[in-house]
Amino acid sequence: MNIKTLCLITLLSSQLGACTSGNSPTLGVSTPESPSALLADLTGVWRGGSSGTYYLRQSGETVLWYGESSAESPAWAQVAIGKRDSQNQIQMDWYDVPKGNSANRGNLTASVLPQAKLAELSHTGSLNESDWEMLSPAPAYPLVMQDNPMPMLPPTSNFSGVWKDLMGARFYLSQHGQELVGYAESAPNQPEWSAILYGKVSGSNLRLNWAGLPKSTQASFSLSSGTQRMNSPNANILMLDQSAPGQMIGMSKWARVN
The missing domain is CATH 2.40.128 (Lipocalin)
Structure with a gap:
C-alpha cells in the first residue's frame, strides 16, 4: 500500500467516524437552529399573520404590547400584558380597547421562535392572530413600575x-x-x-x-x-x-x- 492510498483511507475513515458519532460533516450539511438564535428582547414593531401591527415592549420577564388592525379607525385595537418564562413562552392577558369596535378579552400563550417570530400555542377569546414576525427592533429600556399602595375600595364609576x-x-x-x-x-x-x-x-x-x-x-x-x-x-x-x-x-x- 503506497502513501497516497493510506492517506485516502485515513481521510475517509475520519469522515465516516464523524457521521457515526453524531457529528455533522463540514461540507453541505446544515445544523439545527441554536437556542441562541432566539431574540433576547422582543421590543420592537411586529406584523401579525392577519396584517395587524403590534408594538411590543419587554423589560426583564415583563412583556407588553399594543396591536391594531390599522392606525386610524381600526376594526380592533388590543392591549396585552404578561410574562416571558425560562422556556421562552409568553403568557399574557389581552383586552380590546375602545379605539377599535370590538370588546373581547382573553388569554394567550405563545412561543418565541428563531428568526424573530412568535407562534400561538393556545388562546381564549376571539384573538385576531396566531403568528407574528418582527418588522424592526427597537431599543430596550427598563420599565418604571411602582405599586403606589393605597386602600382598595369598590369602584364608584366605570371608566371604560x-x-x-x-x-x-x-x-x-x-x-x-x-x-x-x-x-x-x-x-x-x-x-x-x-x-x-x-x-x-x-x-x-x-x-x-x-x-x-x-x-x-x-x-x-x-x-x-x-x-x-x-x-x-x-x-x-x-x-x-x-x-x-x-x-x-x-x-x-x-x-x-x-
Whole structure:
C-alpha cells in the first residue's frame, strides 16, 4: 500500500467516524437552529399573520404590547400584558380597547421562535392572530413600575371609554372590575408619543403604570415609563393627583368623549 492510498483511507475513515458519532460533516450539511438564535428582547414593531401591527415592549420577564388592525379607525385595537418564562413562552392577558369596535378579552400563550417570530400555542377569546414576525427592533429600556399602595375600595364609576386631554391626546380605557388597561396616543397617525396604560381602580381613584411604545415618533418617549394617580370628581372628568409621585403622561385633566 503506497502513501497516497493510506492517506485516502485515513481521510475517509475520519469522515465516516464523524457521521457515526453524531457529528455533522463540514461540507453541505446544515445544523439545527441554536437556542441562541432566539431574540433576547422582543421590543420592537411586529406584523401579525392577519396584517395587524403590534408594538411590543419587554423589560426583564415583563412583556407588553399594543396591536391594531390599522392606525386610524381600526376594526380592533388590543392591549396585552404578561410574562416571558425560562422556556421562552409568553403568557399574557389581552383586552380590546375602545379605539377599535370590538370588546373581547382573553388569554394567550405563545412561543418565541428563531428568526424573530412568535407562534400561538393556545388562546381564549376571539384573538385576531396566531403568528407574528418582527418588522424592526427597537431599543430596550427598563420599565418604571411602582405599586403606589393605597386602600382598595369598590369602584364608584366605570371608566371604560374614550377620554381626551386639553392638547387633544386620546386615552382608550377598558375597565374590568378593579383592573384597568388602556392605550394612549398624542395623535392617531404617527403620534409623537404613545403608551400602554395598566393599573387599578379604587373608589374614584386610578393608580396607573404607563409604558412608552415604539410607535412613538419621539424616540426618547418610546423608552420612557412611569406611574401616576388620577382622581375622578365626577363620572366624566379625571384629574391628575398632584400630590402623588410619578412622571405624568398627557395633560393633568382628561374629559370623557364617550
